[in-house]
Amino acid sequence: MSDSGTQSKYSVNKRGFYGDFGGAYIPEMLYPNVKELEDNYLRIIYSESFQKEFRGLLKDYVGRPSPLYHAKRLSEKYGAKIYLKREDLNHTGAHKINNTIGQILLAKELGKKRIIAETGAGQHGVATATVCALMNLECVVYMGAVDILRQEPNVKRMLMLGAKVVSAESGSKTLKDATNEAIRDWINNPVDTHYIIGSVVGPHPYPDLVARLQSVISEEMMEQLQEKEGRNYPDVVVACVGGGSNAAGAFYHYLDNEKVQLVAVEAAGHGVDTDKTAATTARGSEGVIHASKTLLMQTEDGQIVEPHSISAGLDYPGIGPIHAHLFKSGRGTFVSATDEESVAAGFELCRLEGIIPALESAHALAYLKKAKFKKDQVVVVNLSGRGDKDLATYIKWFDEMRK
Numbered sequence: 001m002s003d004s005g006t007q008s009k010y011s012v013n014k015r016g017f018y019g020d021f022g023g024a025y026i027p028e029m030l031y032p033n034v035k036e037l038e039d040n041y042l043r044i045i046y047s048e049s050f051q052k053e054f055r056g057l058l059k060d061y062v063g064r065p066s067p068l069y070h071a072k073r074l075s076e077k078y079g080a081k082i083y084l085k086r087e088d089l090n091h092t093g094a095h096k097i098n099n100t101i102g103q104i105l106l107a108k109e110l111g112k113k114r115i116i117a118e119t120g121a122g123q124h125g126v127a128t129a130t131v132c133a134l135m136n137l138e139c140v141v142y143m144g145a146v147d148i149l150r151q152e153p154n155v156k157r158m159l160m161l162g163a164k165v166v167s168a169e170s171g172s173k174t175l176k177d178a179t180n181e182a183i184r185d186w187i188n189n190p191v192d193t194h195y196i197i198g199s200v201v202g203p204h205p206y207p208d209l210v211a212r213l214q215s216v217i218s219e220e221m222m223e224q225l226q227e228k229e230g231r232n233y234p235d236v237v238v239a240c241v242g243g244g245s246n247a248a249g250a251f252y253h254y255l256d257n258e259k260v261q262l263v264a265v266e267a268a269g270h271g272v273d274t275d276k277t278a279a280t281t282a283r284g285s286e287g288v289i290h291a292s293k294t295l296l297m298q299t300e301d302g303q304i305v306e307p308h309s310i311s312a313g314l315d316y317p318g319i320g321p322i323h324a325h326l327f328k329s330g331r332g333t334f335v336s337a338t339d340e341e342s343v344a345a346g347f348e349l350c351r352l353e354g355i356i357p358a359l360e361s362a363h364a365l366a367y368l369k370k371a372k373f374k375k376d377q378v379v380v381v382n383l384s385g386r387g388d389k390d391l392a393t394y395i396k397w398f399d400e401m402r403k
């Protein structure tokens with residue numbers, strides 16, 4: 001993210017759009033908050049003082065750079081040279097912390113005293129509660145009632161870290177409903193509150209802000225591949241897509257390098273042809289969700305269709321506008337993996353490499369079975385998080401499989 005001036009044809013334009021997608025479809029009452037952010041975010045995040053503090057915390061607090069690990073047994077099995085970008089080794093267990101550290105520094109610079117966030121898997125909630133403790137700011141996290149039940153360890157973590165967790169009881173009681181509640185809070189508290197959005201979603205400038213903060217992932221990949229492969233790009237980058245922040249970070253510095261295939265894996269749930277899915281590009285159409293024009297799953301009269309995925313972090317009915325653009329323009333390859341395929345891929349990584357991945361990341365790994373690689377192709381799978389939070393789900397499947 002040193003190249004503040006670089007514009008790719010896949011990055012956001014001055015009006016906040018990626019091709020046909022993006023923008024800020026906000027209620028009038030939210031306008032001052034969003035405008036304040038839009039007017040200041042680039043100046044602040046590329047200032048020398050911000051960069052110094054951000055880089056310092058990424059290194060000493062998060063543990064970056066995250067390793068780029070050559071997974072030999074996985075490579076042997078799938079006939080390519082497969083690397084894992086180890087975001088699972090970050091403090092708090094996923095890529096989410098890259099974004100929350102950046103946004104809390106931005107919030108402080110804007111003089112904010114109170115932080116709100118939404119969370120699905122609880123990873124973003126934990127990452128937000130963590131940086132609020134670090135910076136001594138009040139923290140309120142909105143979370144769907146269903147997710148509170150299925151991600152209990154993360155709820156307990158947030159409470160330990162001093163955050164208040166508020167249950168969202170509407171709709172499917174998952175991520176989209178938590179996001180609605182957070183936006184409502186922000187409207188009611190415009191002056192002192194910063195809303196830390198957890199993915200490349202929401203009104204402009206959030207998708208761009210979050211992508212820039214997560215772009216440290218591909219920035220490091222370039223350096224690490226240069227060292228290991230003698231060239232700074234792989235042939236393929238694979239990442240799972242919920243809202244799309246880990247994918248945006250892993251793709252960011254390769255957007256204009258057409259030699260690199262960008263593979264985005266969505267959650268198919270029970271299957272893209274069933275009504276229990278979260279595969280937005282397969283099942284979605286153009287519309288507005290959470291103040292952004294993008295692809296989303298909706299009925300003919302524009303009602304949002306409740307998504308389903310075994311992984312709470314992918315259980316979202318839309319995708320960030322950058323991904324809608326990558327899909328429509330053909331720059332990105334969009335595929336999906338079912339619950340079952342992903343759990344199997346998760347177990348496989350445990351047995352082959354001794355790494356228990358997050359269920360979200362297991363979706364990216366499930367692509368390996370579907371792909372046809374050439375022998376010497378270099379493939380990077382972004383391992384977005386670790387599986388500790390998903391143990392209960394894994395164990396349930398494991399017991400079922402042995403019956």
Ligand SMILES: *Cc1c(COP(=O)(O)O)cnc(C)c1O
Binds near residue numbers: 095123200243385
């Ligand atoms: C939240 C989460 C995701 C999905 O979010 P993106 O914004 O699509 O990256 C993926 N993996 C893990 C481990 C997560 O916690």
